[in-house]
Amino acid sequence: xxxxxELKFIANATGxxxxxxxxxxxxxxxxxPRHLTNIYYETEDAFLRQHDMGLRIRSCDGKHEMTLKxxxxxxxxxxxxxxxxVELDKPKLDLALLxxxxxxxxxxxxxxxxALNPLFxxxxxxxxxxxxxxxxxxxxxxDQGEVKAGELAEKIxxxxxxxxxxxxxxxxxxxxxxxxxxxxxxxxxxxxxxxYRLAKGNPERLLKALDVLIMPRKxxxxxxxxxxxxxxxxxxxxxxxxxxxxxxxAKGEVERAVAMLRQTLVLFGGLVPRKxxxxxxxxxxxxxxxxxxxxxxxxxxxxxxxxxxxxxxxxxWIQGAEWQAFLNDKTKSKLSGSFKRFxxxxxxxxxxxxxxxxxxQLTAEIxxxxxxxxxxxxYSLYLLSGAYDAELRQPYIEAWYALSQAIQHNQAVYVDxxxxxxxxxxxxxxxxxx
Numbered sequence: 001x002x003x004x005x006e007l008k009f010i011a012n013a014t015g016x017x018x019x020x021x022x023x024x025x026x027x028x029x030x031x032x033p034r035h036l037t038n039i040y041y042e043t044e045d046a047f048l049r050q051h052d053m054g055l056r057i058r059s060c061d062g063k064h065e066m067t068l069k070x071x072x073x074x075x076x077x078x079x080x081x082x083x084x085x086v087e088l089d090k091p092k093l094d095l096a097l098l099x100x101x102x103x104x105x106x107x108x109x110x111x112x113x114x115a116l117n118p119l120f121x122x123x124x125x126x127x128x129x130x131x132x133x134x135x136x137x138x139x140x141x142x143d144q145g146e147v148k149a150g151e152l153a154e155k156i157x158x159x160x161x162x163x164x165x166x167x168x169x170x171x172x173x174x175x176x177x178x179x180x181x182x183x184x185x186x187x188x189x190x191x192x193x194x195x196y197r198l199a200k201g202n203p204e205r206l207l208k209a210l211d212v213l214i215m216p217r218k219x220x221x222x223x224x225x226x227x228x229x230x231x232x233x234x235x236x237x238x239x240x241x242x243x244x245x246x247x248x249x250a251k252g253e254v255e256r257a258v259a260m261l262r263q264t265l266v267l268f269g270g271l272v273p274r275k276x277x278x279x280x281x282x283x284x285x286x287x288x289x290x291x292x293x294x295x296x297x298x299x300x301x302x303x304x305x306x307x308x309x310x311x312x313x314x315x316x317w318i319q320g321a322e323w324q325a326f327l328n329d330k331t332k333s334k335l336s337g338s339f340k341r342f343x344x345x346x347x348x349x350x351x352x353x354x355x356x357x358x359x360x361q362l363t364a365e366i367x368x369x370x371x372x373x374x375x376x377x378x379y380s381l382y383l384l385s386g387a388y389d390a391e392l393r394q395p396y397i398e399a400w401y402a403l404s405q406a407i408q409h410n411q412a413v414y415v416d417x418x419x420x421x422x423x424x425x426x427x428x429x430x431x432x433x434x
Contacts, residue, residue: 015183136166
C-alpha cells in the first residue's frame with residue numbers, strides 16, 4: 001500500500017502553455033507524452049462508492065494495472081489517499097490479487113466480482129516532468145483528454161503534482177513558485193469524481209446551505225479550529241465549481257465562505273495571534289475586493305494568479321499547521337483543551353453580543369450598519385453549535401439567520417418581528433443561562 005499525496009489543478013490553455021514552458025526551462029527529467037485509458041468499475045448499488053472506494057484498470061503502452069483507492073482526505077486541492085496497485089497481464093479485474101483486509105467487513109469477493117461492471121472511462125494524453133525540490137521528488141503531470149460515461153463526456157485539462165518521495169511541505173512550496181502564472185486553479189474534484197457524476201446523468205448541482213460543524217465528542221480546540229477552516233474551504237471549493245458552471249448565485253456563497261474563514265480567525269483569535277494570520281488576511285482582503293465588483297467574471301478571477309495564491313496560501317497554512325510557530329506554552333495548552341467547553345464559552349459570548357446589538361428596535365439605517373456584525377455571529381453559531389441536537393440548535397440559528405435576511409433584503413415589515421423572535425429563543429448550550 002502507498003499513500004498517494006497529490007496537488008491537483010484545473011488548467012485552461014493559457015495555464016497549460018505557461019506551465020509547459022516553465023518546466024521545459026528547468027533542469028528536470030522529462031517523460032514523453034503517453035496515451036492513458038482508465039476504466040472504472042462499480043456495482044449497480046454503488047457498493048464501492050458507499051465505502052469511499054474506487055476501482056479501476058489503467059492501460060498504457062500495452063501494460064495494465066489495477067488500482068484500488070480507499071478513503072482519504074482532500075483539503076483544497078491537496079489529495080491524500082491510500083491506494084493499492086497491482087500489475088495485470090491483461091485488462092481484466094482480478095480482485096484476489098488485492099490484500100484481503102482492504103475490503104469492508106462481510107464483503108464476499110465472488111459476489112462483488114460478479115456484480116462489478118464498467119461505469120465510466122477516462123482517456124487522455126499525459127506528459128510528465130520529475131523535479132527534485134529541496135528534500136523531495138515531485139512528478140508533474142499535465143493531462144488532456146476526456147472523461148466519458150455513456151453518451152456524456154467532459155473535457156480534461158488538469159495538472160497533477162504527485163509527491164514521489166519526501167514531504168508534503170516541499171510539494172506545496174514548489175507549487176507556490178507557480179502562482180505567478182495565470183490559467184491554473186486548485187481542483188478538489190478528481191477525474192473519478194467527475195466520472196461518477198456523469199454516470200448519474202450529470203445531475204444539476206444546487207447551491208448548498210452552510211453546514212453546522214459536527215466534531216467528535218473529545219475533539220480538542222485545535223482540531224475544532226482546523227475543521228472550521230476546512231469546512232469553510234470546502235464550501236468555497238464547491239461553489240467555485242458551481243459559479244464557473246454558470247450559476248451566478250454561487251458567487252455569493254464563495255463570498256460567504258471567505259467571510260466564514262475570517263470569522264474563524266476571530267473566534268480563535270484569543271489563542272491564534274493576529275501576527276500568525278497577517279498574510280492570509282491580506283490576500284483575503286484583495287480577493288474580497290475583486291469579488292465585490294458586480295461584473296466579476298469567474299473564468300477570469302478563478303484562473304488568476306491572485307486567486308490561486310490566496311487559496312494555496314490557506315491550504316499550505318493548514319497543512320503545515322503554521323500557526324504553531326506563534327504559540328507559547330500557555331496557548332498550546334489551551335488549544336489542546338476541550339473544543340466542546342470552548343464552544344460553550346464562545347456561544348455565551350456570541351449570545352451576549354447579539355442581545356447587546358438587537359435588544360431594542362432600531363432604525364433601518366442602524367439595522368444595516370449592524371448587519372455585518374450579525375452575519376459574523378451567525379457564522380459563529382454554525383461553527384460552535386454542533387455538539388447539540390438539531391432540534392435544540394436549529395430554531396436558535398434559524399431565527400438569527402432570518403433576521404439577517406430580513407435586514408439584507410430591506411424587508412422592513414418583517415425586521416422587528418424577526419428581531420423579537422430571535423431574542424425569544426431559549427439558549428441550548430451548557431451553562432447558557434448563567
